[in-house]
Amino acid sequence: EFEIERGEMGFEFMLNALRLCDGFQVNRFAERTGLxxxxxxxxxxxxxxxxxxxxxxxxxxxxxxxxxxxxDLQQMFLTD
Structure with missing residues (x-):
């Protein structure tokens, strides 16, 4: 089992969410990451x-x- 650290939550969320061509609802970020x-x-x-x-x-x-x-887009969020 692997736990994602809080500092990586934003990147992990964006890594998956940006694969969706229709995108995601803005409020989903805070709901899923707590950030x-x-x-x-x-x-x-x-x-x-x-x-x-x-x-x-x-x-x-x-x-x-x-x-x-x-x-390239996903990588931009790696440094956040």
Whole structure:
């Protein structure tokens, strides 16, 4: 059995959630990780600025470009 450390929860969530073409509901991040979305806000902004991510007040999802470069998008969250 392997337990994910609290500091890795954001990355682990995003690693899985970004694989979903339809994305995920914004509130899901806090529900699943116990962390506020603000912990990854900087990376969300950077990914959005690069055209890898779409988000609004309800949903976060990879853009078509982000889907093509999914590994790069996911890796951005590794340093959070």
């Amino acid at each position: 506020p979305l603000s912990t990854i806000e900087h990376t969300l902004n950077a990914a959005e600025a690069k055209g890898l991510l779409y988000r609004d007040h309800k949903i976060i999802k990879p853009t078509e470009f982000g889907q093509r470069f999914l590994n």
